[in-house]
Amino acid sequence: MDAFAERVLGIINGAGLGYVLSVGHRTGLFDTMAGMSPATAAQIAETAGLRERYVREWLNGATVGRILDYEPEHGTYWLPPEHAAFLTRAAGSDNLAFQAQYLAMFGLVEDDVVACFRDGGGVPYSKFPTFQALMAEDSASSFDAALVEGVLPLVPGLPERLHAGIDVADVGCGQGHAINLMARAFPNSRFTGLDLSAEGIDAGRAEANALGLTNAVFEVRDIATLVGAFDLVTGFDIVHDQAHPRQVLASIHAALRPGGLFLCADIAGSSKVHENMDHPTGPWLYTTSLFHCMTVSLAYDGEGLGTMWGEDVALEYFARAGFRVEEPRHVAGDPVNVYYVCHPV
Numbered sequence: 001m002d003a004f005a006e007r008v009l010g011i012i013n014g015a016g017l018g019y020v021l022s023v024g025h026r027t028g029l030f031d032t033m034a035g036m037s038p039a040t041a042a043q044i045a046e047t048a049g050l051r052e053r054y055v056r057e058w059l060n061g062a063t064v065g066r067i068l069d070y071e072p073e074h075g076t077y078w079l080p081p082e083h084a085a086f087l088t089r090a091a092g093s094d095n096l097a098f099q100a101q102y103l104a105m106f107g108l109v110e111d112d113v114v115a116c117f118r119d120g121g122g123v124p125y126s127k128f129p130t131f132q133a134l135m136a137e138d139s140a141s142s143f144d145a146a147l148v149e150g151v152l153p154l155v156p157g158l159p160e161r162l163h164a165g166i167d168v169a170d171v172g173c174g175q176g177h178a179i180n181l182m183a184r185a186f187p188n189s190r191f192t193g194l195d196l197s198a199e200g201i202d203a204g205r206a207e208a209n210a211l212g213l214t215n216a217v218f219e220v221r222d223i224a225t226l227v228g229a230f231d232l233v234t235g236f237d238i239v240h241d242q243a244h245p246r247q248v249l250a251s252i253h254a255a256l257r258p259g260g261l262f263l264c265a266d267i268a269g270s271s272k273v274h275e276n277m278d279h280p281t282g283p284w285l286y287t288t289s290l291f292h293c294m295t296v297s298l299a300y301d302g303e304g305l306g307t308m309w310g311e312d313v314a315l316e317y318f319a320r321a322g323f324r325v326e327e328p329r330h331v332a333g334d335p336v337n338v339y340y341v342c343h344p345v
Contacts, residue, residue: 168233242305
């Protein structure tokens with residue numbers, strides 16, 4: 001009993017520190033401190049351009065949480081470089097502090113989620129005003145690190161086909177960063193980003209224009225009724241979110257030309273909860289499902305697959321949509337996703 005009570009207290013303390021991480025990321029305090037020697041709260045606040053009293057309280061919370069080091073004799077705080085490697089924007093896809101921002105988003109809808117336990121239904125997408133921006137920042141670092149050099153080469157011959165020139169669609173493209181990265185890397189191919197969010201599509205167009213890309217276009221589109229003929233369709237962590245995933249997969253299948261393929265990334269995990277007991281981010285992913293992925297799907301009378309639908313269910317869905325799926329693949333340095341190479345049959 002005592003051990004369990006201690007564990008629960010640890011969970012509560014950890015949840016509090018999650019907000020400390022989020023604030024440290026959003027205010028740029030981690031980035032500021034990564035370039036500083038041990039300094040007082042006043043010095044850190046001045047360098048960061050922030051209010052000292054708030055900075056001091058944040059520093060103290062981060063200190064007792066063993067995120068920062070503190071020198072009592074000088075009243076100075078320091079961010080060790082081995083901690084900065086996982087807390088700053090310079091860390092790229094290794095920046096774990098970024099993930100803590102989802103806590104605030106989930107907090108906004110907790111009352112709505114609790115109501116759904118009693119009344120059914122779900123929490124609609126409109127209740128998540130920061131989701132687009134968070135997902136764009138989240139995916140950009142991983143795309144920058146691995147998309148062109150790590151993910152696309154999972155399919156033998158695909159980079160060569162892209163260099164030669166093919167038609168590509170990215171479904172549920174969000175703010176379109178993946179499309180623009182591919183369009184820049186493969187100028188002979190033609191890329192179309194599709195998403196229901198007008199905000200995301202506008203952001204994708206703006207980035208394409210800023211990069212001077214002429215081979216990337218963006219359209220507001222319900223991907224459950226995909227129109228067009230493509231040699232490659234990509235979908236990055238989008239199938240489990242869909243209200244009607246079977247219809248989406250059937251639509252993708254119908255839009256592929258002979259010899260085309262669907263490259264799908266989704267959350268790595270098992271469809272059986274007991275096989276996720278040792279998953280490094282299992283509790284977080286089920287929480288994410290409860291507070292976003294599952295409930296948003298249910299809000300639109302969807303299936304509510306959830307984030308952790310798992311490889312077994314995914315393979316079943318792909319097969320029923322008419323795909324032959326190669327052995328699921330993983331990219332080094334990406335423990336979150338599994339990649340499915342799906343061929344229409």
